[in-house]
Amino acid sequence: xxxxxxxxxxxxxxxxxxxxxxxxxxxxxxxxxxxxxxxxxxxxxxxxxxxxxxxxxxxxxxxxxxxxxxxxxxxxxxxxxxxxxxxxxxxxxxxxxxxxxxxxxxxxxxxxxxxxxxxxxxxxxxxxxxxxxxxxxxxxxxxxxxxxxxxxxxxxxxxxxxxxxxxxxxxxxxxxxxxxxxxxxxxxxxxxxxxxxxxxxxxxxxxxxxxxxxxxxxxxxxxxxxxxxxxxxxxxxxxxxxxxxxxxxxxxxxxxxxxxxxxxxxxxxxx
Amino acid sequence: xxxxxxxxxxxxxxxxxxxxxxxxxxxxxxxxxxxxxxxxxxxxxxxxxxxxxxxxxxxxxxxxxxxxxxxxxxxxxxxxxxxxxxxxxxxxxxxxxxxxxxxxxxxxxxxxxxxxxxxxxxxxxxxxxxxxxxxxxxxxxxxxxxxxxxxxxxxxxxxxxxxxxxxxxxxxxxxxxxxxxxxxxxxxxxxxxxxxxxxxxxxxxxxxxxxxxxxxxxxxxxxxxxxxxxxxxxxxxxxxxxxxxxxxxxxxxxxxxxxxxxxxxxxxxxxxxxxxxxxxxxxxxxxxxxxxx
Numbered sequence: 081x082x083x084x085x086x087x088x089x090x091x092x093x094x095x096x097x098x099x100x101x102x103x104x105x106x107x108x109x110x111x112x113x114x115x116x117x118x119x120x121x122x123x124x125x126x127x128x129x130x131x132x133x134x135x136x137x138x139x140x141x142x143x144x145x146x147x148x149x150x151x152x153x154x155x156x157x158x159x160x161x162x163x164x165x166x167x168x169x170x171x172x173x174x175x176x177x178x179x180x181x182x183x184x185x186x187x188x189x190x191x192x193x194x195x196x197x198x199x200x201x202x203x204x205x206x207x208x209x210x211x212x213x214x215x216x217x218x219x220x221x222x223x224x225x226x227x228x229x230x231x232x233x234x235x236x237x238x239x240x241x242x243x244x245x246x247x248x249x250x251x252x253x254x255x256x257x258x259x260x261x262x263x264x265x266x267x268x269x270x271x272x273x274x275x276x277x278x279x280x281x282x283x284x285x286x287x288x289x290x291x292x293x294x295x296x297x298x299x300x301x302x303x304x305x306x307x308x309x310x311x312x313x314x315x316x317x318x319x320x321x322x323x324x325x326x327x328x329x330x331x332x333x334x335x336x337x338x339x340x341x342x343x344x345x346x347x348x349x350x351x
Numbered sequence: 352x353x354x355x356x357x358x359x360x361x362x363x364x365x366x367x368x369x370x371x372x373x374x375x376x377x378x379x380x381x382x383x384x385x386x387x388x389x390x391x392x393x394x395x396x397x398x399x400x401x402x403x404x405x406x407x408x409x410x411x412x413x414x415x416x417x418x419x420x421x422x423x424x425x426x427x428x429x430x431x432x433x434x435x436x437x438x439x440x441x442x443x444x445x446x447x448x449x450x451x452x453x454x455x456x457x458x459x460x461x462x463x464x465x466x467x468x469x470x471x472x473x474x475x476x477x478x479x480x481x482x483x484x485x486x487x488x489x490x491x492x493x494x495x496x497x498x499x500x501x502x503x504x505x506x507x508x509x510x511x512x513x514x515x516x517x518x519x520x521x522x523x524x525x526x527x528x529x530x531x532x533x534x535x536x537x538x539x540x541x542x543x544x545x546x547x548x549x550x551x552x553x554x555x556x557x558x559x560x561x562x563x564x565x566x567x568x569x570x571x572x573x574x575x576x577x578x579x580x581x582x583x584x585x586x587x588x589x590x591x592x593x594x595x596x597x598x599x600x601x602x603x604x605x606x607x608x609x610x611x612x613x614x615x616x617x618x619x620x621x622x623x624x625x626x627x628x629x630x631x632x633x634x635x636x637x638x639x640x641x642x643x644x
Contacts, residue, residue, distance in 0.1 A: 159557070182561075189559035201551045203367055213558045215356055260558070 109173045110134045111268055111299045112158065117167035119153055119323075127153040129323040131167070135301060137267075140294045142310045142331070143303040145320035151303040154320070155272050158301075159191050160184045172267065189217060192261030192298075196273035198253045200260070202246030206237060209245050210259045217264060231263040235289060251282035255289065262293050269293060271302040275309060283309055361568035361575075368544055372576060375540040379580030379626070380587070382533040387588040387622055389526040391614055396518045398609055407476035407485040407508070411492055412469045412500040425497050426472050434488050436475040443470045469499060482508050538633040541573050545637050552641045562642050569634045577630025581623045589613065 112135040119128040128150045135141050143151050156162040157169055157177075164177045176187055200209050210231055214224045232238050235255040245256055254274060261269055271290060275283035287302075287309055294300045304310060310317060311331050319327035365372060411429065413422060422440055430438045441449070446468035474492075476485055482505060489503035545552070555565050592613050599611045614622070 185556075185559045185561045185564075187559075188557060191559075193557055199550070199554055199557065201554055204551075208363075209554075212555060212560075215360075216555065216558050216560045216564060218353055218356070221355075260554075264558075 109137075110170070111137045111139075111172060112301070113168075113170040114154075115168040115170070117157065117169060118165045119150075119157060119162065120165050126323050128157075128164075131324065133318060133325055135299060138294075138297055138299055140291065140300045140313075140315040141302065142313070142315055142317045143301060143320065144305060144307065144310060144317060146305060149320040150323045151305075151320055152272055153323075155193075155270050155301070155303055158268075158270060159188055159193055185216075189264065190267050192264070192266040192269040194254070194257050194261050194269070194271045194274040196276035198250075198257045198277070200245045200253050200256050202244070204245060205241060206232065206243050206245055206248070206256050206259075207241035209256050210241075210263050213260050213264045227263055228259075231259040234262065234293070235259045251278055251285065254278060254282075254286055258286070258289055258293070262298065265298075267299060269298050269300045271300065271304075273304055274302070275304060275306060280308075287313070357567045357571060361571035364544075364548070364568055364572050365575075368547065371544055371547070372572075375544065376576055376580045376583065378536055378540060379533070379576060380583040382529065382536045383581045383584030383622065383626060384587055386526060386529040386533055387584050387614065389522055389529050390618060390622070391588065391592065393519060393522040393526055394614060394618070395611055396515060396522055398612055399515060407480055407482070408504060409474040409476065409485065409489055409492065410502040410504075411472040411474060411498055412502070413471060414497050414499045415466070415469065417470065417497050421497050422470065422472070425495065428495065429472060429474055429492065432488070434476055434480050434484065436477040438475070439473040441471045441473060443468050446471060482512070534629055534633070538637060541569070541576070541630065541633045542637040544572070545569060545634070545641060549641050552638075556642065565642060566635065566638055569638055570631050573630035573632075573634030574627045575630070577626035577628070577633075578623065579626075580630075581626025584626075585614075585619055585622060 114131045114133045117128050117131040118126065120126050131150070131154070143154065145151055153162060157164055158171065160176060160179060167177070168175045169177055171187065171190070179187055204212075207228055210228045211224050214227060219227070228241065229238070232241060235258050237252065237255055237259065240252075245253055248256065254277075258274075269290070274290075275286050278286060283306065290300055290302060291313070302310075313331040315331050317327075317329050317331055318325055319329075411425075413425070417425075426438050426440050429435055443466065447463070450468060476488070480488075485503055485508075486505055489501045489505075492498060493501040552565055592611070596611055
């Protein structure tokens with residue numbers, strides 16, 4: 081486990097940085113584990129039924145399944161927008177279902193979350209949208225500037241920090257959301273249908289961006305129902321249906337996940 | 352949470368919602384102006400009630416046939432009393448002349464003789480003597496030699512006191528109602544501004560912001576809005592009051608016996624800081640539903 085100033089300050093949840101070296105005990109522990117998790121939205125509406133799955137540190141996992149399969153519910157349980165009805169969800173070995181409300185913000189500082197609807201603030205600038213994740217961590221302004229600059233460079237928006245997000249295209253707005261998700265170097269990146277509102281070419285671009293981020297050591301859990309997007313990637317694919325994992329397989333191992341090749345091929349496939 | 356970050360985020364909120372804030376502060380200022388006016392009315396009614404309640408007057412009617420020397424002696428006795436400020440002897444002729452001057456009955460009463468109007472001594476009471484004390488004094492005077500009857504005007508004072516008391520209750524009710532209105536206006540204005548910025552709050556919460564981090568700038572904005580609005584209202588009320596004071600005094604001071612006074616510094620400070628308090632409270636309450644993400 082990597083603890084930094086957050087844990088030293090007596091915060092209720094330690095801060096785990098992506099790609100950081102972990103101790104022997106931490107290295108053996110999966111970053112995320114679901115143990116017999118149930119979630120109901122009403123008496124006869126189970127969203128998850130006895131879900132068991134494990135995601136290892138540094139893994140890139142696709143979560144797929146039809147609408148209503150429980151993908152978003154699963155992610156919401158991880159960032160504690162929802163609470164499990166029974167079972168355990170262990171993040172870095174800690175049961176997040178047992179966290180107090182006061183601890184939830186500190187859990188979320190370990191997560192980068194990207195949504196289908198981007199969840200950016202349109203009247204803020206690109207810089208402000210990304211910087212907010214670091215301002216919450218109370219980093220000094222100088223460090224915020226440099227790290228936001230780096231994040232924007234990684235998502236291909238270098239030099240566009242002063243533009244209002246509302247004036248950007250959908251793909252660019254999603255890049256801003258990705259930059260915000262990665263700027264604090266979280267241990268786990270959650271993506272809830274991040275390509276759902278994008279055309280196929282942009283979808284491939286965004287997926288490639290996630291893969292590049294993954295290569296720096298970030299664990300990625302990427303929910304999508306777009307099979308065309310994920311089948312040609314060499315990542316584990318978890319298929320959910322009716323609240324259960326019904327299939328676990330890998331995408332095509334022969335395809336490079338290094339980004340550039342995948343983008344070219346996907347673009348060709350998209351026509 | 353750093354103060355710099357708090358202030359800069361609050362300033363950003365002001366910049367982005369400037370138009371809304373101008374509208375909000377104006378609405379709030381009008382509400383506070385109503386509250387200030389109600390308090391001003393309450394304060395002046397209180398001053399009038401106090402002034403009238405403590406400015407007494409007794410008429411001592413003299414027995415018929417009392418010699419001038421006896422009247423002079425009685426007047427001297429009355430003037431020597433602790434509660435008495437001044438005395439004025441009114442002879443039968445003077446009483447008749449005053450009556451005729453005031454009445455419009457004309458020639459029918461002009462034929463009445465002076466003997467119909469008893470001589471009297473008008474007794475002015477020193478300021479601050481209560482109605483009850485005047486009543487006791489009237490009883491004491493009534494027992495003096497040469498006194499026929501004493502009119503203490505208790506009934507009149509009681510009616511006046513009940514009228515003023517009703518006025519005070521009315522003004523208090525208005526002040527309380529306006530106070531609720533101010534709270535509702537501030538709350539709704541802040542709620543509107545927060546609703547417009549719910550995406551911002553959602554983003555902060557999802558990035559791991561604590562409730563305090565999210566609340567901070569909104570509370571600062573609520574305080575500034577409340578302060579600005581109440582200060583504007585006080586300024587407008589003061590401007591209106593001092594512009595109209597001379598006319599108000601010339602029109603009413605003859606009847607009420609006291610000059611109009613403005614709100615004291617304590618009440619002014621209370622009004623301004625209540626603006627800040629209401630702004631902060633409204634922000635906190637309005638934010639609650641948006642923090643549950």
